[in-house]
Amino acid sequence: MLGLILRTLPAWAFLILQVPGVQNRLALAAEPSARINAPAPDFTATDSNGKTRKLSEQKGKIVVLEWTNNGCPFVGKHYGSGNMQSLQKRYTAQGVVWFTVVSSAPGSQGYVTAAEANRDTERRGAAPTAVLLDPTGALGHLYGAQATPHMYVISAEGQLVYMGAIDDTPSADPADIASSRNYVAAALEELKAGKRVTVTATRAYGCSVKYASGG
């Protein structure tokens, strides 16, 4: 019990530090408003370095959203193998903005403070543009994120062009990665080639997003 209290303490502290305005407004949107081939819903979120990130500021750049939970074995499949990091490195080097999003509620699996998020990034050798902290689940609900990993690709014109699984092999076994079709890489390559994205929506596989209760 004491352990639990101690563990949740930073969470409380973090909540108090949150600026309530924008996050609360987002939380009212119960139905996900993310739709394929429609403008990706704008959001404002705070990253793990305290910087405010707005989707609308990324116009002209391709944006990837990646939902994560550091205790989820399916996330472990893609980080333990280096698959996620290599995607991040390859595409951020080409000017893609990559946001890793943590929507675990305080006290739930995968919840991280800003410092813990940065420690995870360093430990994993990850290379996202930023890690967005979403402890209220507002951003997750706005996009309808259900699983970790759950992936979204937004075109330079701000259209949502892909949502769903990272690849076509629902398993927790890293050995499957080599023979899988990576939907995110496929969408990004098609966008860069000026083509239409062919696979636009799939069902994500993985752990459920550990949202706050009632959220």
Next chain:
Amino acid sequence: MAPAQSGANVRFAEMLFVLVCVLALSVSGSAAGDDAQKALAHARLVAETKSFQRNHAGWLAVELSIEPGWHVYWRNPGDAGMATSVKWKLPDQISAGPIVWPRPERFSARSIVGYGYREHVALLAAVKVPQGFAPKTLTVEAAVSWLACAEVCIPGGQILKLTAPVGDSAPKRNAEAASLFAEARRQLPRPAPFPVTFAMDDERIRLRFAKAALAGVDRPNVAFYPFDSRLIEHSAPQTLALDGQHADLLLRRSPAAVEGISVLGGVLIVEGAGGGTARARAFEVSARRSEPVDSVRVR
């Protein structure tokens, strides 16, 4: 992760422990550590008969006993999760039929829906031994893998083995397995004895069947569990509309649903709201697309 040694529960528990330790090291605030010492599901491979008969099918069950509070997944795991899988290793001339899945339960946690099993499930499959199979014994190997979830999810697996004699005469019943198979078959959805059709537009899917299918059910509660996880929004309410001769079940279409499907397969569960004596009926449905898309109407 695949267990290195066949049928070794202890071995597997050790591996799980190692895995969970790795997770626990990398996770702050995770509950996974509490479950470190125990396997969350135990698998067993059971044959219905004591031997296999040439030119006949023999039934096998992969039985999973699941720790209280945890669940494993159906063929369509829902919004997240992972289907339980069985990979068979059999001699060249022999193959196993598809898994026959018992009706699933629906789990809902914080707006995310899953389909699967708690406590206990038996997945059935038939193995047919051809006339020309010469060996006097058959060894069946099944690599079972599952994802066990409670608050957190932990993948698990076991490799199971079973060897039985092969003969030309009718096999002896395996008395110890009789109740397992009988109960497993009670849990199977039966083919719907009524036709089901569907129509869909950009946002909805409407399943339609004759109202007579609900006859004798007090305040029917109907739920559809599709085989394909991409078709519907699992967390959206499913509403039943009774109209003239028809019963319509309205589902919210998922943005991941592919165009051009002509058959919609799944399990339709009909429960009476009266509770008590009302026993849920589960039907396997293969709904044909019958009407133009624009005919989907929601009152």
